[in-house]
Amino acid sequence: MNYSHEFPKKNLLVMSKTKKTIITKMLFAFIFLAGAISGCKEETPPPVNEEELITTMTLTFTDSANSSNVITATFRDADGDGGNAPTQFDTIKLAAGKTYFTEITLLDESKTPAENISDEVLEEANDHHFFFNPTGATVTVTYEDLDTNSPPLPVGLSTRWVTGTASNGTTQVILKHQPGAKDGTEAPGETDVDVTFVTEVQ
Amino acid sequence: MLFRYFSFYVFVCFVATINVAAQNVTPCNSTLSGKVIDEHNEEPLLYADIYIKELQKGAVSDTLGNYIIRNLCNGTYTAVCSHIGCEKVEQIINVKGNTVVNFYPEHHHELLNEVDITERRVSLVTTQTINSISGKELEATRGKTLGESLKGIVGVNSLQTGTSISKPIIHGMHSNRILILNNGIRQEGQQWGSEHAPEIDPFIAGKLTVVKGANTVQYGSDAIGGVILVEPSPIRDSTGIGGEVNLVGFSNGRQGILSAIVEGRFKKNSSFAWRIQGTGKEAGNTETPNYFMKNTGVKELNFSGAAEYKRANFGIELFYSRFNTTLGIFSASHIGNLTDLQIAFESSVPLETSGFTYKIARPSQHIKHDLLKAKAYLYTGNSGKLSLVFARQYNLRYEYDKHQPLNDSLAGLNKPALLFRITTYTTDLIWEHHYAKSISGTVGISGITQGNEYEGRFFIPNFRNYGGGVFMIERWKRNKLELEAGLRYDYKWMRIYKWENNVIITPQFQFSNFSATLGAIYKFSSKLNLSVNAATAWRPPAVNELFSDGLHHGAASVEVGDRTLTHERAYNFIATLNLNGTKKFNGELSFYYNFINDYIYLAPVRPATLTIKGAFPTFHYKQTDATFKGVDAGFTWNVVKGVSLISKESIIRARNSSADEFLVLMPADRFENTLKYTFADGKAFKESYISITMLNVLKQWRVPANSDYVAPPDGYTLLGMDASTVFPLGKQKLNVGIGVNNLLNRVYRDYLNRFRYYSDEAGINFSIRLKYSF
Numbered sequence: 001m002n003y004s005h006e007f008p009k010k011n012l013l014v015m016s017k018t019k020k021t022i023i024t025k026m027l028f029a030f031i032f033l034a035g036a037i038s039g040c041k042e043e044t045p046p047p048v049n050e051e052e053l054i055t056t057m058t059l060t061f062t063d064s065a066n067s068s069n070v071i072t073a074t075f076r077d078a079d080g081d082g083g084n085a086p087t088q089f090d091t092i093k094l095a096a097g098k099t100y101f102t103e104i105t106l107l108d109e110s111k112t113p114a115e116n117i118s119d120e121v122l123e124e125a126n127d128h129h130f131f132f133n134p135t136g137a138t139v140t141v142t143y144e145d146l147d148t149n150s151p152p153l154p155v156g157l158s159t160r161w162v163t164g165t166a167s168n169g170t171t172q173v174i175l176k177h178q179p180g181a182k183d184g185t186e187a188p189g190e191t192d193v194d195v196t197f198v199t200e201v202q
Numbered sequence: 203m204l205f206r207y208f209s210f211y212v213f214v215c216f217v218a219t220i221n222v223a224a225q226n227v228t229p230c231n232s233t234l235s236g237k238v239i240d241e242h243n244e245e246p247l248l249y250a251d252i253y254i255k256e257l258q259k260g261a262v263s264d265t266l267g268n269y270i271i272r273n274l275c276n277g278t279y280t281a282v283c284s285h286i287g288c289e290k291v292e293q294i295i296n297v298k299g300n301t302v303v304n305f306y307p308e309h310h311h312e313l314l315n316e317v318d319i320t321e322r323r324v325s326l327v328t329t330q331t332i333n334s335i336s337g338k339e340l341e342a343t344r345g346k347t348l349g350e351s352l353k354g355i356v357g358v359n360s361l362q363t364g365t366s367i368s369k370p371i372i373h374g375m376h377s378n379r380i381l382i383l384n385n386g387i388r389q390e391g392q393q394w395g396s397e398h399a400p401e402i403d404p405f406i407a408g409k410l411t412v413v414k415g416a417n418t419v420q421y422g423s424d425a426i427g428g429v430i431l432v433e434p435s436p437i438r439d440s441t442g443i444g445g446e447v448n449l450v451g452f453s454n455g456r457q458g459i460l461s462a463i464v465e466g467r468f469k470k471n472s473s474f475a476w477r478i479q480g481t482g483k484e485a486g487n488t489e490t491p492n493y494f495m496k497n498t499g500v501k502e503l504n505f506s507g508a509a510e511y512k513r514a515n516f517g518i519e520l521f522y523s524r525f526n527t528t529l530g531i532f533s534a535s536h537i538g539n540l541t542d543l544q545i546a547f548e549s550s551v552p553l554e555t556s557g558f559t560y561k562i563a564r565p566s567q568h569i570k571h572d573l574l575k576a577k578a579y580l581y582t583g584n585s586g587k588l589s590l591v592f593a594r595q596y597n598l599r600y601e602y603d604k605h606q607p608l609n610d611s612l613a614g615l616n617k618p619a620l621l622f623r624i625t626t627y628t629t630d631l632i633w634e635h636h637y638a639k640s641i642s643g644t645v646g647i648s649g650i651t652q653g654n655e656y657e658g659r660f661f662i663p664n665f666r667n668y669g670g671g672v673f674m675i676e677r678w679k680r681n682k683l684e685l686e687a688g689l690r691y692d693y694k695w696m697r698i699y700k701w702e703n704n705v706i707i708t709p710q711f712q713f714s715n716f717s718a719t720l721g722a723i724y725k726f727s728s729k730l731n732l733s734v735n736a737a738t739a740w741r742p743p744a745v746n747e748l749f750s751d752g753l754h755h756g757a758a759s760v761e762v763g764d765r766t767l768t769h770e771r772a773y774n775f776i777a778t779l780n781l782n783g784t785k786k787f788n789g790e791l792s793f794y795y796n797f798i799n800d801y802i803y804l805a806p807v808r809p810a811t812l813t814i815k816g817a818f819p820t821f822h823y824k825q826t827d828a829t830f831k832g833v834d835a836g837f838t839w840n841v842v843k844g845v846s847l848i849s850k851e852s853i854i855r856a857r858n859s860s861a862d863e864f865l866v867l868m869p870a871d872r873f874e875n876t877l878k879y880t881f882a883d884g885k886a887f888k889e890s891y892i893s894i895t896m897l898n899v900l901k902q903w904r905v906p907a908n909s910d911y912v913a914p915p916d917g918y919t920l921l922g923m924d925a926s927t928v929f930p931l932g933k934q935k936l937n938v939g940i941g942v943n944n945l946l947n948r949v950y951r952d953y954l955n956r957f958r959y960y961s962d963e964a965g966i967n968f969s970i971r972l973k974y975s976f
Contacts, residue, residue, distance in 0.1 A: 046657050123608070176538075194815050
C-alpha cells in the first residue's frame with residue numbers, strides 16, 4: 001500500500017504562532033465534529049409489525065346435518081414469526097361418520113382492528129391454493145370453491161371434510177402463494193401458511 | 203513565459219542499463235534518436251539536452267520532443283539527459299545501426315521559489331502481511347464486483363449471494379470482522395448482513411490492498427480479521443487534462459459497463475487539481491450451463507468527484523462519491539419455509555426459471571451510499587505531517603420482498619418490506635512523524651458517531667452510537683532489522699431504541715478496550731525478508747448480534763440476538779517469508795494462527811420456532827472460543843523467457859474449540875495456477891500476454907453437525923483464459939483485454955454461495971475490456 005507522503009525540507013522546525021493557532025482550531029473542530037452532530041430521528045422507532053402478517057388461522061366446521069353444530073380450531077401467534085410462542089393451538093375434534101362444511105379465516109390480529117386476510121386471499125384466488133394433508137385420522141377433504149383460472153383450479157377457503165371411523169392423527173393445512181405459477185400442485189411458490197393440527201375423530 | 207513554464211518543474215531522468223554486445227568494425231554512420239517525453243502527462247519535452255559523454259557530442263530536442271544524433275560509430279556510450287532544473291542523469295546506451303532510445307524524465311511538480319526538494323517517506327508498511335492488486339492485474343479484474351476482484355489475493359475469498367452480491371472473506375472472517383477503508387474512510391453501511399455487499403464502485407480504485415490479520419491499532423476496533431483498502435490513484439501532478447475511458451462487456455448476463463475518469467491540473471494555478479469519475483453498469487439474468495437464473499439483473503450508476511489544493515507545506519482535499527445500485531434477487535431463493543427449501547434443493551432445475559431479461563422484479567434490493575470526505579494536512583516541519591480528515595456517509599438500503607402485501611391499499615404504496623438508513627460521521631486527526639533516521643510512526647485520535655433508523659419489518663433496531671479512539675504506532679529501523687509496536691484504546695457508547703411490550707426501551711451499552719501490535723521484519727538480503735507480527739484486537743458485539751430477532755427469509759431460519767454478549771478478543775500471530783526482486787523466482791509463504799476468545803456465532807438451538815408458516819430451525823447468537831489457522835502461499839516462477847507460472851494456494855482450518863467442532867462457512871482449500879506467456883514489446887503493441895488459469899476448490903467437508911440443511915457441494919475445477927495488449931496511439935493508449943471464465947461451461951456449486959441450495963453457478967462467460975487513456 002502506498003503510504004508515501006512528501007516532506008518538503010523547509011525551515012519549519014520551530015512552529016510559528018499561527019501554526020499553533022491552526023492546530024488548536026483543528027482540535028476544536030475535531031471535537032465538535034465527533035461529538036456534536038445529531039438530529040436523526042432514531043429515537044422513535046416505527047410501530048411494531050407495520051407490515052402485513054398472518055397471525056391467526058381459524059377453521060370453522062359446520063355439520064352438514066345440523067347447521068347449529070359448529071366446531072372451530074384456531075392457531076394464533078399474535079406477535080408473528082419468532083418472538084413469543086403461539087398463544088393458541090387447538091386440536092381439531094370431529095365426530096365420526098359425518099360431513100362438515102369447512103371455512104378458513106385468516107386474520108392479522110397485530111393490527112387494531114384485526115385485518116381479514118382471507119378476504120384478500122379470495123381476491124387473489126388465482127394465485128393462492130390451500131392444501132390439506134390428513135395423516136392417521138380418517139378424514140377426506142374435497143374442495144368446494146374454484147378460482148377463475150382456465151381451467152378453474154381449487155382455492156380451498158371452502159372445503160368439505162368427510163370423517164370415517166374413530167381415529168387420531170394430524171392434518172397439515174398449507175397455503176401456497178403461487179403468483180403466475182398456480183398449476184394445481186403444491187410444489188411452486190412460497191408458503192404463506194403451514195400448520196399441522198392434531199386431529200381426533202371420535 | 204517559456205522559462206517560467208520550465209521553472210515549474212524538476213526533472214529526474216530515468217536510468218537504465220543495456221548490456222554491451224560484441225562489436226564488429228563498422229562505418230560510423232549510425233544514429234541515436236528518440237523522443238523526450240514527460241513520464242506523467244506523456245507530453246513531449248522540448249529543449250532537453252541529450253549528449254554523449256565519450257564523444258562530447260549531442261543534440262537538443264525539438265518542439266515535438268524529438269532528438270537525433272548522427273554519425274555515430276556502433277558501440278557502447280554513456281548518454282546524459284539534462285533539462286532545466288534536472289539533475290544530470292547518465293544512461294548507458296548500446297548504439298547499433300539506427301538506434302532509438304526514448305527518455306521518460308520523471309518530473310515533480312513544484313512551486314516557484316522551491317529549490318532543493320527532497321522526498322522523504324514515512325514508511326507505514328506494517329509488519330503484517332500486505333498484498334495489493336494494481337496496474338495490469340487490477341485491469342484484468344475490471345467489471346467485476348469488489349469482492350470478486352479481491353479473490354486474486356491469496357487468502358481472500360468471498361461470501362456470495364448469487365453473482366452480484368459478493369462479500370470479501372479474509373482468513374475465514376467477513377462482515378463485522380473486517381474493515382473496508384474506502385479512500386481512507388471506514389465504510390459504514392449495514393455490513394452485518396451476509397447479503398449486503400460493500401457499497402463501493404471498484405473503478406474508483408487505482409489499487410486494492412488487503413492487510414491480513416488483526417489490525418485494529420491503526421484502524422479501530424472491529425478489524426480483527428483484516429483490512430481492505432480501496433485507494434484511488436493520486437490525481438495527476440502535472441498540468442493539463444487527462445483521463446481514461448473503460449468499456450467492459452461480459453457475455454453472461456449480457457453485461458455492459460462504461461466507466462470514465464477525467465482529471466486535470468490548472469496551468470495557471472497548478473496548486474489546484476480536480477477529477478470526476480463515473481460508472482454505469484447494466485446486467486441481465488445470469489446464465490448457468492442449463493438455465494437462466496430468474497431475476498438476477500443488476501443496474502449501477504456511480505459517480506465521484508475530487509478536488510485538491512496543494513501547497514508546499516499544506517494541502518486540502520475534497521472527495522464526494524455516490525454509489526447507486528438496484529439488484530434483482532434470484533426469485534427461486536425466496537422461500538416460505540423449510541419444506542420449500544427442501545423442494546428447491548431436491549429439484550434439479552430451480553422451481554422458477556426464465557429466459558433472458560434486463561428487467562429487475564421483486565425480490566430486489568436498492569442501495570445508495572454517499573460519502574463526503576474533506577481532508578486538510580499540514581507539514582510539521584522536518585518531522586512530520588498532520589492530517590485532519592472529516593467524513594460523512596449516508597447509506598440507504600431498501601429491500602423488497604418477493605410479493606406485495608395482500609391488502610391492495612398497502613400493495614399500492616409499493617413500499618420496501620425493509621428499509622435501513624444509517625448516517626455516519628467520522629473524524630480523524632493523525633500525525634505521521636519521523637523523529638530521526640531510525641524512528642518513525644503515527645499518532646492519532648479518531649471519533650465516530652452513527653445513527654440508524656429502520657422502517658418495515660423488524661430485523662435490527664434503531665440505534666445511535668458514539669465512539670472514539672487514540673492510538674500510537676512507532677517503528678524503529680536499523681540495518682537489517684525493523685521493529686514496530688503499537689497501542690490503541692477505544693471507547694464505544696451505544697443506545698438502542700426499540701419497542702418492547704408496547705413501550706420504547708432504550709438500553710445503553712458501553713464498551714472500551716485496548717488493542718496492541720508488536721512486529722518485526724528481518725531482511726536477510728535486499729530480496730529475502732521475514733516478517734512476524736503478534737497482535738491483539740477486540741470487537742464489541744454488533745447490533746444484529748445483540749438484538750436481531752426474526753425470520754431470515756432467504757435462509758429460512760430464525761436468528762435471535764443476545765443482549766448480554768460481551769466483546770470478542772482476538773490474539774493473532776502471522777509470519778511471512780517474502781522473496782522478491784529475483785529474476786527467476788519470487789514468492790511469499792505465510793502462516794497464521796488466530797485465537798478468538800468469546801467468538802460470536804450462530805448456534806443451532808432446539809426446539810425449532812413454531813410459526814404460522816411452519817417450524818423453523820432456530821439459531822441464537824452465542825459465544826465460544828475459536829481458532830483459525832492456515833497457510834497462504836503464492837509464487838511466480840519465470841520458467842523460461844516469456845513463460846511464467848503463477849501459483850496461489852490457501853488452506854484454512856477453523857474450529858470452535860469449546861464445542862470441539864468445525865466452524866461453519868469456512869473457505870475450502872483453494873489452489874489457483876496460471877501459466878502466462880508474455881510477448882516482447884513491438885512497435886504496434888506493448889505489454890502483451892496470454893494466460894490460462896486453472897482453479898481447484900476442494901469440497902468443504904469440515905462443517906459442524908446440525909448447522910446446515912444440506913451437505914456442502916462437491917469440489918470443482920475451473921479453467922479460465924485471459925489476454926491483453928496495449929496499442930500506443932501517439933500520445934494516447936488503448937488497452938485491449940479479452941477473457942473467458944468457466945471455459946468448459948462446468949456445472950458446479952460453491953459452498954460459500956448462499957444460492958447453493960437453489961441454483962448452479964454461472965456458466966461460461968466471455969469478456970472484453972477496452973481502456974483508452976488520454
